[in-house]
Amino acid sequence: MASTQMLSLLAVFVAAAAIPLATAENFTVGDDNGWLPDVNYTTWAQGKVFRIGDNLIFNYIAGAHNVIVVGGDEFKLCNVSAGRAPKVFSSGDDVVPLQTTGKKWYFCGIADHCSRGQKLVIDVLPAAVSPAPSPAPFVNPSSPPASPPPGPVTPAPSANPPSPPAPPSSSWRIATDVSMMMAVAAAAAAIVMA
Numbered sequence: 001m002a003s004t005q006m007l008s009l010l011a012v013f014v015a016a017a018a019i020p021l022a023t024a025e026n027f028t029v030g031d032d033n034g035w036l037p038d039v040n041y042t043t044w045a046q047g048k049v050f051r052i053g054d055n056l057i058f059n060y061i062a063g064a065h066n067v068i069v070v071g072g073d074e075f076k077l078c079n080v081s082a083g084r085a086p087k088v089f090s091s092g093d094d095v096v097p098l099q100t101t102g103k104k105w106y107f108c109g110i111a112d113h114c115s116r117g118q119k120l121v122i123d124v125l126p127a128a129v130s131p132a133p134s135p136a137p138f139v140n141p142s143s144p145p146a147s148p149p150p151g152p153v154t155p156a157p158s159a160n161p162p163s164p165p166a167p168p169s170s171s172w173r174i175a176t177d178v179s180m181m182m183a184v185a186a187a188a189a190a191i192v193m194a
Helices: 002-017 041-045 072-077 178-193
Strands: 026-028 055-059 067-070 093-097 102-107 119-125
Touching: 041 119, 067 093, 072 102, 072 119
Parallel strands: 026 055
Antiparallel strands: 055 093, 067 102, 102 119
16 A cells, blocks of 8 residues: 555656656847847848747947947937946857846947947736646556557548647747646655555
């Protein structure tokens, strides 16, 4: 009886470990173009979904460009407000984590680069949460296994072979469902108490 409980508890913990964790997405600003003047970053951002936990990656030649985090008015004017010390990235390989929701504005503060289009505005959404996976059916370890169907089962031949499944989209995300974890913990506690 104790070994059955231990096996059941082990199965619950294995199932809990199989629950995927949240993943962040890295967006290389401008893709292969990188961070340069005369690139349309509005077009680049269209269709992309930016969420808390994601990262913007700005690639450029250090010293030739930078990335300044600004507000909406500064973005429109391509000018940092007097008396304000904005966050400036200048490594040439900058990773900017997206940590809060809402509009985010960035531009290059070198020469006329901002007025030549080297600026980006995005809208950051909350982190995605996927629906909880269905729980596995309960199998009583003391009951005998179901008997297999009589004889071999051969699928009917098909005129058209099945096409391979499409790969998941780049915006596909996985997140841990807290209620699922609580249910797993409750199930583990119930098994131990039984």
